[in-house]
Every structure is written in structure tokens, then in C-alpha cells.
Amino acid sequence: MRAIRVATLTGPDDVELAEVDRPAPGQGEVLIEVAYAGVTFPELLQTRGMYQVKHDLPFVLGSEAAGIVAEAGPGSRFSAGDRVAAIPGKGSFAEFVVASDEQTVPVPDGISLAHAAGMPMNVLTADFALRLRAQAKAGQAILVHGAAGGLGSAAVQMALAIGLEVIGVVSTEAKAQTVRELGATHVVMAEGFKDATKEIYPNGVDYVFDPVGGDRFTDSTRVLAPYGRLLVLGFTAGEIPSVKVNRLLLKNISVDGVAWGAATRERPGYIAEQWDAIADYVAAGKLNPAIHGTYPLSDAATAIGELDSRNVRGKVLLEVNGE
Structure with a gap:
């Protein structure tokens, strides 16, 4: 073959x-x-x-x-x-x-x-991040970096299916159009995303979904509301960032690792469980x-x-x- x-x-x-x-x-x-x-x-x-x-x-x-x-x-x-x-x-x-x-x-x-x-990989990773790691609920708000990419766009769709308000972060107007077509509540540019997000959600967002890393990381902690959670999924920007833990302490925020592949290796049958849990979304074409x-x-x-x-x-x- x-x-x-x-x-x-x-x-x-x-x-x-x-x-x-x-x-x-x-x-x-x-x-x-x-x-x-x-x-x-x-x-x-x-x-x-x-x-x-x-x-x-x-x-x-x-x-x-x-x-x-x-x-x-x-x-x-x-x-x-x-x-x-x-x-x-x-x-x-x-x-x-x-x-x-x-x-x-x-x-x-x-x-x-x-x-x-x-x-499979993007949708189940997004499900693991939002439903399992974050335990996100309808009515909450999430900021998604790389929102036009494969994983980011899956996160946008999964968040909307759950009932979250979604801010998609993109780097070009063409990508912004793609994310609008997915149904994102708001779309902002990567350059200046912190200030743009604060204008929309002055008190911050509940979650940040970050597969990008790099120099966006610190500002991602700044747009979180108290008790918010920054979900780390990868580093497509190439640079693995670090966090000053006093930022976590001052706002009662957390940084959560999201390693879906590791979770599936540890739990036989987990992929089928996830697929069953999101079956209605899949059948309805929401993902x-x-x-x-x-x-x-x-x-x-x-x-x-x-x-x-x-x-x-x-x-x-x-x-x-x-x-």
C-alpha cells in the first residue's frame, strides 16, 4: 500500500x-x-x-x-x-x-x-480541557488563543456547544473572519489582546485556552478573573514561558496543564467515554x-x-x- x-x-x-x-x-x-x-x-x-x-x-x-x-x-x-x-x-x-x-x-x-x-485529536483535547480539566459551565467566558487553528477552532466550537462566551484571539483579519464564522462571541487581535479583552470583560474571563505559549503568557494571566484558570496545551510559538507565582497568589488564579494524550494512556476506554459524552454535539454538527x-x-x-x-x-x- x-x-x-x-x-x-x-x-x-x-x-x-x-x-x-x-x-x-x-x-x-x-x-x-x-x-x-x-x-x-x-x-x-x-x-x-x-x-x-x-x-x-x-x-x-x-x-x-x-x-x-x-x-x-x-x-x-x-x-x-x-x-x-x-x-x-x-x-x-x-x-x-x-x-x-x-x-x-x-x-x-x-x-x-x-x-x-x-x-479526533483536536475535539477530544478541547473536551478534556474544558469539560474535564476546567469543568466549564454555561454562561462563563473563555479566551482562546490561536482560535483559527485546528486546536483553537475546536476549542471555540466546544466552548460554544457547552454554552460559554468565547473571545477568539487571532493574528490576521482572514483568521478573524474564520473565527466569526465559527460563531465566536468576540474576536480580538493578538497584538493588544489584553487591553481589548479588558474592554469587553473588565473583571476578566474565567478561562484562557492557550496552545500558543510564548510572549502571550503573562498577559493571559492578567486577563483572568479572580479564581480563573489558564489552560496550557502547548507551545506553537516555540518558546516555553514561565510564570511568576505571585501573580497566581494575588488573584487566586491557577495554571493547569492539559495533556490529553497522557490521560488516554493512563485510562483504557477513556476515548470512548469522551466520545459518548459529546455524541450529541457531534451528531448535531456542532463540532x-x-x-x-x-x-x-x-x-x-x-x-x-x-x-x-x-x-x-x-x-x-x-x-x-x-x-
Whole structure:
């Protein structure tokens, strides 16, 4: 089968389209004929050997996908022909991928496989951040950094589904338009976001959702209301910030780490629990990602490079077998 393989850790331009052996499902696993694969920030990092999870070279890239079950292994809860999405961690940039039942969720008939491929990692991370870590409630307010990106846009949609008021932070007017189309309550520019937010919410917001890091971090603590929580999800800006803990003390605010991947590894069955909890939102189309662009499998280098450009508005997909 055709697959996108990483043979050298020299960046996205050097990934290769290769012929590799088609995998076979084992106990409690499924073989999925991939319709679409989602492109995520970890893939960009993996092409450079910078991600915390390391794979032996060469390896087939790709963390998530959606498609049709081609074969169910012994004891699997799925059957051939089922429409599914999966988060196998690697191997999804291929015509077929094997995923365990614990990494696989059913896709409702009303949801396209393209949208489904863009959901798993971002939507479940947003759910973990807002519903599980923050225990957010309707009527509260959240500021979302990187609101036009894959993870940020998922957070905007999840927050709106829960009933939160959302301030989306963006860097360009084009990104602002994308976030408005998602339904954000307010949109502000990254330059000067603190003052803009204070004008809208003088007493501060309940939560800040931050996958960006860098020099925004300190001002993020300043826009929090008393007892507010800053949710740390990553550092796409490249710089890992530090916090002066006196800021936390003075306003009774907290900084919470959000490591969804670690949580799933520690709790078998957790992905299925999450998917069940947000099933109504998924079925209603409230979490359908905005699609920035769809590329053929052979153009994976370009697709991954889009994430490096910082110009992404929504989700980047690879079309493998299509729908």
C-alpha cells in the first residue's frame, strides 16, 4: 500500500511516499481503509524529531484518520463496513491503518468522513480541557488563543456547544473572519489582546485556552478573573514561558496543564467515554471543523508545511481513498 514515511528527521519537505506492507489487525483491533487523515502539529514536530513521543526510523506518519473498517480482528467491537474515526498515534498517512478498539470511535451517518478525520485529536483535547480539566459551565467566558487553528477552532466550537462566551484571539483579519464564522462571541487581535479583552470583560474571563505559549503568557494571566484558570496545551510559538507565582497568589488564579494524550494512556476506554459524552454535539454538527485545505496523499509535505507557515485557518486534511 502507499504511505507517507519519515526516514530522516530533517523536516516535512523530506517525507517520502513509499510502498509498505499492508498491516493486519490483531486481537481487539480494526484495519481501516483510510478515507481522510487529519494533519496535526505533532506530525510537523515528528518530522524533525522534536515530539515527546519517538518512533524508530523509518516510520509511517499520521496520528488520526477516518474511514471504513475493512477488517475487524478477533474480539473487536466493530465490524467490516463500519464508519469510524481513529487516533492510532502513527501510521494514518496511508491507504490502510490498524487501530485498537480503544483508539477507535463510530462516526454518525450524518457526519462526513472528511469532517470526522479532523475531529479526533483536536475535539477530544478541547473536551478534556474544558469539560474535564476546567469543568466549564454555561454562561462563563473563555479566551482562546490561536482560535483559527485546528486546536483553537475546536476549542471555540466546544466552548460554544457547552454554552460559554468565547473571545477568539487571532493574528490576521482572514483568521478573524474564520473565527466569526465559527460563531465566536468576540474576536480580538493578538497584538493588544489584553487591553481589548479588558474592554469587553473588565473583571476578566474565567478561562484562557492557550496552545500558543510564548510572549502571550503573562498577559493571559492578567486577563483572568479572580479564581480563573489558564489552560496550557502547548507551545506553537516555540518558546516555553514561565510564570511568576505571585501573580497566581494575588488573584487566586491557577495554571493547569492539559495533556490529553497522557490521560488516554493512563485510562483504557477513556476515548470512548469522551466520545459518548459529546455524541450529541457531534451528531448535531456542532463540532464539524472548518477545513483549511485538503491535499492528496502524495502532497503530504505541502500539507504538513502549512502548519509550519502559521497561516492555517481550520483543519488540514490528506485525502487518501476519499468518500
